[in-house]
Each structure stands twice: as C-alpha cells, then as structure tokens.
Amino acid sequence: ARMKQFILVLAALATLFVVSSCGQQLPPYTLGWFDQYTDHFNFATQPQKWQQRWLYVDQYWNKQQGAPILFYSGNEGDIFMFYNNTGFIFELAQQFGAYVIFAEHRYYGESLPYGSNSFTPQNLALCTVEQALADYAVLLTDVKKKNPLLANSPVITVGGSYGGMLSAWFRIKYPHIVEGALAASAPILQFHGVRSDYIFYQIVTQDYAAYGKTKKSFDLRDSFFDDSPLFLQCQPILFNSHPEGLPNYCLLG
Numbered sequence: 176a177r178m179k180q181f182i183l184v185l186a187a188l189a190t191l192f193v194v195s196s197c198g199q200q201l202p203p204y205t206l207g208w209f210d211q212y213t214d215h216f217n218f219a220t221q222p223q224k225w226q227q228r229w230l231y232v233d234q235y236w237n238k239q240q241g242a243p244i245l246f247y248s249g250n251e252g253d254i255f256m257f258y259n260n261t262g263f264i265f266e267l268a269q270q271f272g273a274y275v276i277f278a279e280h281r282y283y284g285e286s287l288p289y290g291s292n293s294f295t296p297q298n299l300a301l302c303t304v305e306q307a308l309a310d311y312a313v314l315l316t317d318v319k320k321k322n323p324l325l326a327n328s329p330v331i332t333v334g335g336s337y338g339g340m341l342s343a344w345f346r347i348k349y350p351h352i353v354e355g356a357l358a359a360s361a362p363i364l365q366f367h368g369v370r371s372d373y374i375f376y377q378i379v380t381q382d383y384a385a386y387g388k389t390k391k392s393f394d395l396r397d398s399f400f401d402d403s404p405l406f407l408q409c410q411p412i413l414f415n416s417h418p419e420g421l422p423n424y425c426l427l428g
Contacts, residue, residue: 202234202265204258204277209317211281213288214301215309225288227310230258230277231318232265237272244319244330246353247277248311248345250338254279254286257338264333274325276318278311280341307341312349335359 211227214220236242245264247257258277268275279286282302287293311332319325330353334342339361346356364370371377 201259201262202232204230204232206230209314211288211310211313215306215313225286227281227286227314228254228279228284229314230254232268232275235265235268235272236274238324239272240324241327241329242324243271243273244315244325244328245273245275246311246315246330246332247275248332248334248338248341249278249280249283250334250336250341251280251283253284255284261333274328276315278314280307281310304341304344308345308348311341311345312352315352329354331355331357333357333359334361336361339363 207229208226209229210224212221213223213225245268247261247264249257254277264275267273281288282293282299288301289295289298292298315330319328332342332345332353333356334340336359339358340363342356343358343361343363346353362375365374
C-alpha cells in the first residue's frame with residue numbers, strides 16, 4: 176500500500192509540476208530555524224553551528240501514520256520565492272494529505288552560516304552541493320524524529336533546475352531518507368566534458384527554428400554563411416578559424 180501511494184504521488188507530481196500558483200490562495204506556513212552544522216564532514220569544527228531557515232505547511236496533512244512528506248529542495252534563492260511560486264505542491268498535499276517542507280539553501284536568503292561574513296572567499300568554501308544535501312538530510316531526520324506521526328512517512332523531494340538536480344542527487348546520496356524525487360528541468364548531465372557546453376542553446380535554437388513565424392530569421396542567419404548578396408563578407412567565414420566568434424554565436428542562437 177505504501178509503494179502504491181508513493182507511485183501515485185510521483186505520477187501526480189510529474190503531471191502537475193507545470194501548474195502555476197498564479198491566483199491561488201497559498202496556505203499559511205510556520206517558519207522555523209534549525210541549528211545546522213557549518214561543516215558536516217569535519218569533526219574538528221562540528222560544534223560550530225548556524226541557523227537554517229525552513230517552512231512547513233501542515234494544513235493539508237491528515238496526521239495519519241505514513242502520510243507522505245513533500246520536501247522542496249531549496250535552490251539558489253530566498254525560500255519565499257519558491258514558496259510563492261510552487262503552488263502545485265499544495266494541490267498535491269491536499270490530494271494525498273501530505274506534510275510540506277520548504278528548506279532554504281545555505282548561503283541564500285537568510286540562511287547564512289557566517290552571517291554578514293558568509294561571502295568571503297574562505298567562508299564560501301562551504302557553499303557546496305555536498306553540504307547542502309547534508310543540511311537537508313539532517314533537517315528531515317530531525318523533523319521525523321521529533322514527530323512520531325512522521326517517523327515512517329515516505330519523503331518525496333521536489334525541485335526545478337538546480338533544485339531539481341539537488342532533488343535527484345538527494346535521492347541518490349540518501350536513499351534511506353528519500354524514497355522518490357522529481358527533478359524538473361534539471362540539467363543533471365550538463366557538465367563540461369560530459370555534454371556539449373552549448374547543448375542548451377542548440378536545443379532552444381532547434382525549437383525556434385522549427386516554428387513557422389521565426390523560421391525566416393533562421394533562413395536569414397544561414398545566408399550569412401553562404402554567397403547570399405545580403406551579406407558581403409570581405410573573406411569567407413571559416414568555422415575552424417573562428418570557433419568562438421560570431422559564426423558560432425549565430426549558429427547556436
């Protein structure tokens with residue numbers, strides 16, 4: 176039954192991720208501050224802590240054992256920006272009687288490990304994916320430990336773009352804490368040496384080039400590289416001699 180519920184939640188997440196919160200009445204939240212380790216992987220400095228900001232919404236939670244937790248993996252921004260623009264998660268919470276958590280990413284919003292000194296080169300060394308995921312793992316573990324009704328609740332983590340990457344990595348790194356992840360628009364493989372550095376621009380260009388009203392502009396772009404009288408180049412443009420110049424820029428969009 177638990178696995179069936181998990182599958183239903185994932186299916187609904189995939190279907191409703193694009194639902195906008197525009198015009199939607201957002202539920203009230205409770206603001207929390209969690210004592211978080213500054214460095215999760217250095218035992219010599221672990222007594223040092225800071226306060227991580229997080230929100231939870233229990234309006235739709237059915238308070239039953241095993242009710243799911245929907246966890247928003249905060250990414251590069253103030254947590255309220257994501258709370259105000261992720262209305263679909265509350266629709267799912269209503270449908271599944273879920274407990275909702277939004278966690279703010281370290282070094283963003285008001286979650287500053289070193290306060291006003293957080294952005295010095297030395298202190299920024301702890302602004303890493305590994306540290307952020309550990310923050311989320313520790314926070315979730317504490318929430319479930321302090322609330323017996325949530326102790327056995329499956330966790331589904333949600334995020335978009337960088338937050339989607341965090342969600343996927345959260346599931347991979349901490350499978351004993353997260354049972355499922357929705358990584359929306361998450362460029363998980365878009366790293367130098369793994370994929371083309373220009374893959375995003377190539378995909379967007381292909382989309383626009385196939386659209387009727389913009390196709391003419393791409394025909395005009397192509398004429399830049401042939402013998403069209405529209406462009407009178409002093410000499411032929413060679414891709415090999417201009418790999419990073421205007422031709423490459425025009426080709427990629």
